[in-house]
Amino acid sequence: MREISSDHKRLQQLLMYVVEKCLLQRDVDALLAESRDNMLDYLTHAELALEGSPVYDTTLRFTLSALWNLTDECPEACQAFVKVGGLLIYAKVLKKMANEEEDFKNHVYTKCLGLLNNVAEVASTKNTLLIEPLMDFFKYVSHYKFHF
Numbered sequence: 001m002r003e004i005s006s007d008h009k010r011l012q013q014l015l016m017y018v019v020e021k022c023l024l025q026r027d028v029d030a031l032l033a034e035s036r037d038n039m040l041d042y043l044t045h046a047e048l049a050l051e052g053s054p055v056y057d058t059t060l061r062f063t064l065s066a067l068w069n070l071t072d073e074c075p076e077a078c079q080a081f082v083k084v085g086g087l088l089i090y091a092k093v094l095k096k097m098a099n100e101e102e103d104f105k106n107h108v109y110t111k112c113l114g115l116l117n118n119v120a121e122v123a124s125t126k127n128t129l130l131i132e133p134l135m136d137f138f139k140y141v142s143h144y145k146f147h148f
Contacts, residue, residue, distance in 0.1 A: 011070075011077075011084050012042045017063050019046050022054040022093045022108075031085075031092055034133075039085040054096060056104045064111035071118040078122040081115070090116065091133035098140065 019028060025048040031040055067086075071077045081087070090112050097105045116134075119125045 008080055008084050011067075011080050011086065014063055014067055015084065015086055015089050016042065016046055018060065018067075018093060019043060019089060020048060021057070021060045022096055024048060024052070025050050027092055027096065031088055035085055035088060039083065040088065042084075054100060054104070054108075056107065061107065061111075064108065064115075068111050068115040068118070071115050073118075075122045075124065078119045078125045081119065082125050082128045087116075087119070087128060087131060088133060091131065091137055094137045095133070095140075098144075 023031075028043050028046060028048055032043060067081070071081055094109065094112055097108045100108075116129060120129055
């Protein structure tokens with residue numbers, strides 16, 4: 001299982017699906033401009049909409065769950081997630097969900113924040129969470145009233 005969890009190509013494929021369902025072309029263009037070391041170059045192959053809203057379907061739900069589960073109790077998977085730019089992608093997805101319908105938003109937030117918690121539990125990756133896009137999101141949610 002650890003081999004699968006830390007397989008960068010597979011993590012990239014899962015993240016690509018999340019990107020295609022949740023982000024627009026302009027969002028990915030911004031991500032590519034922000035990324036360092038070409039870590040997100042694989043997103044240039046994403047099939048992206050120019051406008052519209054995120055699509056929350058069964059496959060997205062299971063993809064987010066799979067990513068969360070792959071990183072649970074697996075430092076190698078957390079390191080791989082960080083290395084393939086997962087934190088930048090999740091920061092953008094979390095921000096994008098802010099204006100979505102509560103049920104949709106809460107499902108995505110739960111799965112994304114669960115994965116970020118897994119990253120925080122690993123000594124070698126916890127400091128990687130201290131990136132500006134995630135800090136901006138955490139500031140936003142600290143002032144937001146959730147309806148559960």
